[in-house]
Amino acid sequence: MSYILIIGAKSDIAKELARVYAKNGYDLYLAGRNIDELQNFSEDIKIRSGRNVILKELDITDFTTHLDFYAKLEPKPLGVIVVSGYMTEQSIAQTQWSESLNTINVNYTGAVSLLNIVANEMQESRNGFIVGVSSVAGDRGRKANYIYGSTKAAFSAYLSGLRNRLYEYDVHVLTVKPGFVATKMTANLELPEKLTAQASDVANDIFKAQQSKKNTLYTKWIWRYIMLIITHIPEFLFKKMSI
Amino acid sequence: MSLLSWGMYPKIQNKAFLVDSSAKLAEYLKEPREYIPFGNGRSYGDSALAENILNIKPYDYFLHFDAEAGILHAQAGVLLSDILEAFVPQGWFLKVTPGTKLITLGGAIASDVHGKNHHVQGCFSECVEEFTLMTANGETKTVTRDSELFLATCGGMGLTGVILDAKISLKKINSTTIKQTTIKTKNLQETFAAFEEYEHMPYSVAWIDCLAQGEAIGKCLLMVGDFADNGKLDYKQKPKKNIPFNFPSFALNKLSVKAFNWLYYNKAPAGVSKQNVDIDTFFYPLDAIQNWNRIYGKSGFTQYQFILPKERSYEGLKAILEKIAASGKGSFLAVLKLYGKANANYLSFPIEGYSLALDFKIESGLFELLDALDAIVVEFGGRIYLTKDVRVSKETFESGYEHIEKFRTLRKREKMDTKFQSLQSKRVEI
Known part of the structure; x- marks a missing residue:
């Protein structure tokens, strides 16, 4: 069966x-930093679904390793899903350059570096x-999180x-x-219930949208209209607002 | 975003602490706070409600499966539905399952749940080989079947510590089809006779029309069945219906319930009939409707479930059904079942006898009615199920549970009472 490569596999x-794709019969490459921490998780998937799970160490900001990383994947994945992301508080990101740079490198530069390689291969085959x-933060820059938002816009x-x-x-x-998602990252934020998706719902939405070849998925769907x-x-007007 | 129990009553402010590792849980337990563990929010009342909640659901890995012996080792946040999805296609089923599969493994043990096969298989704890418990001081203990902690924790409502993971044995099946027999009865006497006639069937449950009066009191549809000997093992999830918002509270009244009950009762053929049904239809009919608890409106509902000793069940049930019918308070689903012998666990609900479970929306006059029903339950030597309860008094509760003092003593001795408390545990002082 076909492999799916998930980049940034440790996020919720x-x-x-990973669970959704395995349940639907795909094998998995799970890639991320200190990926060994997912050892128990990969066992979990194997028991649940009987699919193969292979853990791959990858630092999305270590651009020079990407070519080699992808070259070594055999068989090549049918699908590549980039979930890796980095968000810090805006006040920190705007005062510490290293934080800004890391946000840019994880969310944009790293993803581009890797997907360029993937895209060339897929075009070929x-x-x-x-x-x-x-x-959704990439749809318009807001003072509350425009450094993160601008990387997502890009x-x-x-x-x-x-x-x-x-x-x-x-x-x-x-x-x-995605709009608000209830994850470890947002566990301490007061998110409005009606606008907040569960990670499992987001995953199911993504799977369905990918299988039916949707172009852009807002999840929850209401975010399309909010944005x-x-x-x-x-x-x-917008420049005077605080939203 | 405060967590609610399935009955959506009471609504209280609470803070959830996500548990996704045992190290994190140990950290939480170091803080000078009281907590109650919370699984998937399917207990009806206030047994998993408190100001501080340990949300165990993210702690949900399958750890090992022994395909020879059919023994699964999994973390406490795993849902029974996850277990079915993974293992039904391989020919395994839960030895004991309640009427919803949307509960966690930890919750199943803490409530020591039971199902349609209680009279032959007992409670969920029967399939638990051992489990790991984090105690009040953050220590991790392996709890085996021969220890007091096992007796106290199975059915212990999360008050002895936090169940981290468990080894459970599954049962072999050769088909996902259940051969069902439906028996339509005309009154309580016929209902009892039918239960006893079909006692040899591994699965049985009756739906009872609790608004029926006079001669017809206790008329029911008794459904019994067993897995077919051979057939397919596919287990596809059917699309679910959803109740997207709370119904207005007037939607459910004596008339609508009567109409529903009439339709339900009359669609079944008279006498004895046979059907082939799938696992979800037979075991989990309500799981097909997401958020079905919203039909009772935003003020919520409760389920009143009691059990009476077998020899006094007939008299007691008759008295209770008469009282309910006279009150006119509606209940869609009144579920009657004959249980097998009690186990040795301190707070497990089942004893040998008949149990009835009824849903009521929260409204004025309800708790007075339930207090009156309590009096009958106590009079006939019965008890109330903590997993469903939201209002029982300490006195009523105590009178039904003979091991209660052992449970209290253990809690004090091991300082469990300083760390684990729910609204319910405070109310009934356990």
Whole structure:
């Protein structure tokens, strides 16, 4: 059966994705830093689904290793899902350059470095799919988290271009824009219940959207309309707002 | 975002502490706070509610499966539905399952749940080989079947510590089809006779029309069955219906319940009939409707479940059904079942006799009615099920549970009472 490569596999969304894909009969490459921490998790998947799970060490910000990393994957994955992401508080990101840079490198530069390699191979073989987990935060820069948001804006634009490029080679690209998701990362935030998705629901949404070749997925779906409104507020008003 | 129990009553402010590793749990337990462990929020009342909640659901790895012996080792946050999804296609089923599969393994042990086969298989603890418990001081203990901690923790409502993982044995099946027989009875006497006639069947449960009056009191549909000997082992999830919001509270009244009960009762053929049904239809009919608890409206509901000793069940049930019918308070689902022998666990609910479970929406006058029912339960030597309860008094509760003092003594001795408390444990002082 085909392998799916999940980049940034230690996040809550990634783990749920791993379970969903395994349940649907796919084998898995799970990649991330200190990936050995997922040893028990990979056992869990094997017991649940009987699928193969292979852990692969990968630092998304160590760009020079990416070519070698992908070259060594055998068999090549049918699908590549980029879930890796980094978010720190805006106040920290805007005062510490190292934090800004890490946000940019994890969310954008690293993803581009790796997906360039993946895309070239998939174009060549005319087979496969790519899923990039971006964010609604990339739809418009807000003072509350524009450093994170701008990296996601760049990533969304990249994915859109990639989808356009690979269309004629039958390689599909899905852009995922989650809104609030209840994860370890957000456990201490007061998130509005109606707007907050569970990681498992996000994973199921992604799987369905990928299988049916959707282009852009907002999850929960209501975020499509929330962001539609937010992006249409005139800038002369928007700049005065705190949202 | 405060957590709710399945009955959505009471609504209290609480803070959830996510448990995804035992190290993190040990850290939480060092803080000078009281907690109660919480699984998937399927207990009906306040047994898993407190100001501080340990949310065990993220702690959900399968650790090992011995495919020869059918023994699964898994963490406490694993859902029974996860177990079924993984193992039914390989020909394994839960030895004991309650009427919902959307509960955690830890919750199943803490409530020592039971199912339609209680009269032959006993409670969930029967399939538990051993488990790991984190005690009040953050220590991890392996608890085996011969220890007092086993007797206290199975059915102990999370009050002895936090169950981390457990080894359970599964049962072999050769088909996912259940051969079901439905018996339609006209009154309580016929219902009892039918239960006893079909006692040899491994699975049995009756739906009873609790608004029926006079001669018809206790009329029911008794459904009994067993797995077919051979067939397919596929287990596909069917699409679920959803109740997207709370129904207005007037949606459920004496008339609508009567209409529902009439339809339900009359769609079944008279006398004895046979059907082939799948696992989800037979064991988990309500799981097909997500958020079905919302039909009772936003003020919530409770389930009143009691059991009476067998020799006094007929008299007691008759008295209780008469009282309910006279009150006109509606209940969609009144479930009657004949149970087998009690186990030795301190707080497990089942004893040999008949148990009835009824849903009521929370409204004025309800608790007075339930207090009156309590009096009958006490009079006939019965007891109330903590997993469903949200209002029973200390006195009523105590009168039914003979091992209660052993449980209290253990809690004090091991300082469990300083760390683990729920609204319920405070109310009934356990």
